[in-house]
Amino acid sequence: MLAKISNEGGSPDNQLPTVTLTSPTQNQEFIFGVNTVQLAANASDPEGQIKSVEFYNWGNLVTTVTSPPYVFNWTSAEIGNYQVYAKVTDGANQTAVSQTINFTVKNQPDNGPGFNAQMVNPSNNSVYEKGANPVVLRTNATSSGLAIQKVEYFNWGFPVITITSAPFEHNWSTIEPDNYRVFAQITDQSGKVYTTNEVNFKVTSGSSAPPPATIKMDTPYNGQTFTLNQDLVTLRALVSDPTQVKSLQFYNWGFPLVPANSYPYEFDWTRIEVGDYKVHAEMVDVNGNLIKSDPVTFKVTAGSGDTTPTVTMAQPYNGQQFVIGRDLVSLKANTNIDAARVEFFNWGFPLITAPTSTKQFDWTRIEVGEYLVFVRITDKNGITYDSEPVRFRVNSTSARINETENQLSTSSGTTSEIQSTVNSNQEVQIFDQSSIYGIKMGPNPTSDEVTLYFDDYPKNLDGKIKLVDTRGVELKSQDFSTSDGSVTFNVSSFPEGVYIIQVDFGNKGVQTKKLIKY
Incomplete structure (x- = not known):
């Protein structure tokens, strides 16, 4: 106009x-x-x-x-x-x-019996050829007189798609050859749901039928070994055409284990036990065909050590003494937990949060006094673990030092003969008229060897160097003489952890020092 x-x-x-x-x-x-x-x-x-x-x-x-x-x-x-x-x-x-x-x-139309929800397309018992005839799902929602919120289409009771805008129809372009039974649920703006009749139809392959789907185990790979409580066992199946999957199930030694009916078709087996396993996957495609993967075998072992969560103070050790301005007080934690947070406490009060990478704090502004520290480790799940506390002391420069790390002190004497006394912790004090003798060794921490130096010791003193674990069990020993000047001690065959080096002079006494092996 x-x-x-x-x-x-x-x-x-x-x-x-x-x-x-x-x-x-x-x-x-x-x-x-x-x-x-x-x-x-x-x-x-x-x-x-x-x-x-x-x-x-x-x-x-x-x-x-x-x-x-x-x-x-x-x-x-x-x-x-x-x-x-x-x-x-x-x-x-x-x-x-x-x-x-x-x-x-x-007005909003009455949600009464006046509307009868129907499938308009496809017609019942119709036949379509894939690629030649489009399959359009359509209801009578647009002619209902209702204010429509959404239309949901289902096939064999499983959701196909939800449409939220007019004309509330779906062109099913990815449909595969098979038998179908569809219906729809129409929801109006008030939330009332109307369910249509069911419609049966068939899609044939015509001349371009897709190849049948294949399935194989992606993980684990054949012969793989996992360590219990350290490695996650994930079962994952690879399907060449996921659109053909109707259902999928994993099996162990031929017995059903768990279904995985949605992509990416995997299962994290968190409650697995030590043992040998033989798993495969089976899928039923949209045409009802059963397709099986080849089996894979794998093993779960207990590992070489205790997997119980442990948290200890690696530094300082209990009873250690420091001289202010001379000795660096370093707090360091040792744990087998994958830490999300590392916190140090002194006398029960929060002191500092340390990096999870080093789990260490160098306390450069410490004062003279007594300290009681422990470390709290929080794992990835939010669970906290506390170490046993260790007690140490920081002395002024004028105080007489009785160091449990080197276990040495000075005393006036008239001879150069080494004397020793052993306290309840097997710590030794060695006295000399002119100097203090203590274990000098390095590198510490070490991954393979540590060298002990005896330059300041009296000559011709014989003894044994011993490696002792934290339980007090002797793991290795080696003869030495202070006349050699230095001795190299190999610890490469031992696991990572905290150990004690003992220098045993027999009836003349024993000296100890902590060794960290990484």
Whole structure:
């Protein structure tokens, strides 16, 4: 319909504007409180001087829009019948009027027995050829008179797709040859659900049937070995065409283990035990065919050590003494836990949070006094583990030192003979008239060898170097003489951990020092 025009007051050289009402459409229906009435117009002027677009209802002005886009959302429209048009005015005050549109705003329809949900397409017992005939799922939702929230389509009771916008239909382009039974559930804006009838149809392969799917075990690989409580055993199946999977199940030694019916078709076997395993996967495709993978064998072992979570203070050791300004006090934790947080405490009060990579804190601003520290490790699951506390002392520079690390102190004497006394912790004090003798060794920590130096010791002292674990069990010993100057002690064959080096002079005494093996 051509727009009505007027050139009242306009220049004879000025061309007239035009306007077309694009929304609503003729005889459109809106649901009150659900659908917003939008008034929209396309307006143009050859001189590009549009002053305004006015929208009218039954000849009464509704609103005026002075800049594009010429759209008005009429949220206050009440229930009733409407007749609207648009009027454009250009810069020369020439006007044009659009066509008249009739529409209705009505109440939410009654959710009563008037609507019978039906599958409109496919028709019952229809046959489609894959690639030749499109399969479109469609209901009578759009003609229901209801305000539709969504339409859900199902095949054999399993969800296919949910559509939330008109026309609420689905072009099933990925459908495969098989027998189908579909229905839909239509949900209106009030939440009421209407279920359609079931429809049976068939899709044939035609001349381009896809190859049958194949399945194989991706993990574990054949012959793989896992360590209990250290390695996660994940069963994962690879399917060449996941669209053909109807169901999938893992088996162990031929017995059903667990289903995995959704991609990526895997199972984390967290409660596995030590033993030998032989697993395979079986899938049923959409045509009902059973397809099996080749089996793979693997083993779960207990590992070489105790996997019980342990947390200890690696440094300092219990009873150690430091001299302020001379000795660095370093707090260090030792644990077999995958730590998410490392916290040190002193006398039960939080001291500092240390990096999980080093689990160490160098206490450079410590004061003279007694300390009782422990470490708290938090694992990845939020579980906390506390070490046993260790007690140590920081002395002033003027204090007499009795170091349990080197277990040495000075005493006035008249001979160079080494004397020793052994306390309850097998710690030894060696006295000499002119110097303090203590174990000098390095590197510490070490991964293979540690060298002990006897440069300051009296010559011709014989003894044994011993490696002792934290339980007090002797693991290795080696003869030595202080006349050699230094002795290299190999610890490469022992696991990572904290050990004690003992220098045993027989009846003359024993010296000890902590060794960290990594």
